[in-house]
């Protein structure tokens with residue numbers, strides 16, 4: 001299988017003229033399908049795609065990792081560039097009213113558009129809680145069971161409801177799995193359910209043990225050092241061959257991972273391209 005992974009939007013940018021913004025968008029091109037995984041926070045994904053000479057109308061499907069603004073805020077711009085009807089695979093909870101309550105402030109962090117606006121631009125939502133097969137070797141994870149005892153969701157991530165705020169279980173959190181000859185390639189959005197929970201679920205869904213590449217947001221930005229070390233130990237046990245961290249991984253965790261994984265580690269920022277084999 002031919003596979004190319006290009007990060008269109010991330011918190012930092014590695015190439016001249018590229019835009020960086022808090023968020024993530026990754027383009028996956030294969031001989032089976034072309035998938036846009038998340039869309040960044042606003043205009044950076046489409047701007048950077050243009051600089052790379054990437055024609056977004058060649059995308060077959062969009063997959064959303066979850067309903068936070070920094071992964072969905074680029075939808076409008078991307079849909080305009082795609083210019084035709086396109087399936088968007090996501091969990092129904094992406095439309096929940098998501099907030100962050102931190103340092104005494106309440107901030108809306110959900111999708112910054114009405115569903116009808118996106119549909120008028122060609123979005124055709126395929127909302128499902130389950131793993132969805134996109135092609136022979138590509139699938140979404142669907143809901144990710146939380147089985148490790150050291151991964152959890154921060155209490156400041158909440159839903160706004162009539163009676164006030166309640167914890168957001170982020171059931172919409174999901175990843176993309178590509179089954180290659182070398183093992184699984186797993187693309188993470190924010191990994192709110194935990195990177196290790198995500199990888200265990202990917203193994204379970206595919207029946208494949210080998211995990212070759214992990215790319216994307218590892219959401220260790222607020223993690224204790226203990227959780228970071230337990231995550232690293234599990235990644236080593238899983239035999240991950242290549243680890244490209246982005247976005248919400250956070251500098252302290254990224255620095256430890258860089259040290260621990262050596263050549264297998266890289267910063268995956270806007271403009272990073274990797275391919276398999």
Ligand SMILES: [Fe+2]
Pocket residue numbers: 023024068070071189190217247248
């Ligand atoms: Fe995020």
Ligand SMILES: [Fe+2]
Pocket residue numbers: 066068190192
């Ligand atoms: Fe998020």
